[in-house]
């Protein structure tokens with residue numbers, strides 16, 4: 001039967017199991033929105049800004065492991081999606097972004113709301129398609145989903161000219177996808193795995209360094225096996241938190257700029273680093289010339305271009321983390337590493353994350369500790385800044401996909417729409433949004449759909465009245481010249497929440513933290529916003545200053 | 559700094575619009591260099607062959623190889639500089655001024671030396687076609703420069719592995 005291109009698109013999305021589409025309507029996408037009208041299998045979520053749509057699709061994908069879908073019109077609709085696409089790209093999140101495009105005969109003529117989306121997004125997506133004819137749509141949708149979720153996942157863009165949406169074609173959905181130029185290598189070379197096992201057997205001071213790739217590959221179980229079988233201490237990066245339970249004695253907590261001293265000292269002293277789905281990011285390694293000078297490196301990654309990019313690697317293993325770890329687990333043994341483990345325990349005990357409690361003012365770290373007490377099982381979605389680091393430090397994550405944040409691009413405004421997407425994807429979970437006063441107001445408009453859908457989001461603002469992370473750098477490295485970071489002129493977020501139709505609470509005293517959290521727990525018929533007014537000039541420690549080595553970490557209190 | 563090396567990549571890609579932009583974008587976005595680039599359809603019209611000459615230290619060359627491979631539309635990448643012995647050729651079209659007949663005779667003799675072919679001749683100029691490797695083309699261009707080159711166009715290098723090496 002002949003269907004319109006827009007209908008073919010929607011039917012294709014159904015074949016891919018899409019539950020939600022996050023979008024904002026507009027001229028060049030109207031046929032698609034029309035095809036979604038009254039649709040029951042796929043729910044269309046009208047967001048208030050296209051950036052919100054792409055972050056919501058991203059949050060849905062991070063929480064569920066499925067492909068998130070965002071939809072926007074041409075021109076400004078598409079350019080508004082860009083930040084969310086780049087965010088997903090940097091963290092390898094499976095996403096399909098669909099944009100309307102002007103009529104084919106207008107393409108290239110600077111038509112009204114025309115923008116070369118394919119050109120704009122070329123460096124920030126895994127792949128992209130411009131569709132000019134209805135009969136291409138079914139195949140492209142199948143390919144796009146296949147590419148988005150296999151290999152190293154990432155966002156794929158489908159830009160569809162309006163006439164291709166309108167014109168009719170036969171709906172024939174491909175049963176399988178086979179792209180001759182795209183065959184991700186998922187199985188590690190056995191010889192390389194043997195070499196890795198041999199290195200592990202000889203190491204005296206080995207450590208596991210696991211990243212977001214473990215979560216993406218759903219390989220947490222295999223990672224736990226590796227760690228428990230070998231009893232090798234492990235550090236999990238900001239992107240991987242929860243892949244290994246932070247409550248376990250072998251866990252050294254996150255490494256890097258604001259990571260634990262223990263993990264950073266371990267890197268510096270280690271003689272073997274087993275990197276899994278981690279990319280030796282500069283925020284983790286600090287000054288490369290001082291990074292892990294005594295360690296051999298095993299690097300397991302699905303993306304060959306990631307291996308050896310920053311740090312020379314002794315045993316590269318290209319493959320899917322789940323497959324490679326399964327094979328490695330079959331043969332891995334360790335030497336006697338008791339003295340090393342003792343050393344790690346000593347560092348752990350000596351240098352925990354710590355802060356100075358105050359009686360008259362709410363400390364941000366205290367708020368996170370209290371949130372953890374109440375919501376240890378929740379999905380936590382953080383924004384970007386100091387509050388993100390405190391959340392990573394003081395909340396103890398135990399499960400993969402429990403912690404969502406924009407680690408790679410560091411996109412302020414990510415968290416509220418991402419929390420909305422996560423909540424839709426995981427209706428039985430509690431979703432906690434830990435936000436900053438600066439970040440929150442960047443995408444605050446997405447409170448509207450959250451209220452409309454009565455989503456029981458717990459939105460906790462760590463309000464220091466500053467762009468705190470930038471202020472911290474100004475304090476430490478720019479002689480306290482607080483240029484453009486003072487946010488005391490922000491509105492009252494509790495009142496504003498009420499104006500949006502959500503519950504809004506304001507907390508200014510330490511003794512009010514607990515009762516407010518109690519109250520928030522009881523509210524299940526819509527979002528609750530608690531504005532925690534916290535110590536304005538508290539800093540995040542430990543800190544490895546940019547350009548310093550990990551051994552030069554500033555510990556803070558002690 | 560590690561020493562810089564010149565490498566020739568042979569890249570088979572899907573013959574679709576936008577593919578060249580992806581390849582070129584990879585270089586511009588990451589600050590890699592393109593010394594020469596040639597693209598054309600192969601005997602299989604669904605596949606294009608790109609010959610790309612670049613330079614960089616070993617780490618950069620490895621990154622170029624990996625990133626080319628990562629592009630979805632890239633079917634196969636071969637680093638000809640390491641994969642085995644290869645042949646390479648480039649074609650140049652040179653338009654030389656021939657204002658007096660005496661000069662024209664000389665130019666035709668020089669063209670002979672380089673096995674050049676005359677493909678167009680006008681009273682005041684002629685167009686020569688010369689094929690060869692980089693050294694030969696450079697020598698030819700240097701000589702014709704002394705007669706006055708009006709216009710010059712090169713294909714960029716094309717290359718492939720020898721005989722059974724593929």
Ligand SMILES: Cc1ncc(C[n+]2csc(CCOP(=O)(O)OP(=O)(O)O)c2C)c(N)n1
Nearest residue numbers: 385386387412436437438439466467468469
């Ligand atoms: C979109 C965007 N703009 C600017 C920045 C730079 N930046 C990083 S952290 C930060 C401050 C965030 O402020 P806030 O949300 O209040 O969090 P805080 O650090 O105070 O906890 C800024 C401006 C960014 N990461 N993203």
Ligand SMILES: [Mg+2]
Nearest residue numbers: 436437466468
């Ligand atoms: Mg702030």
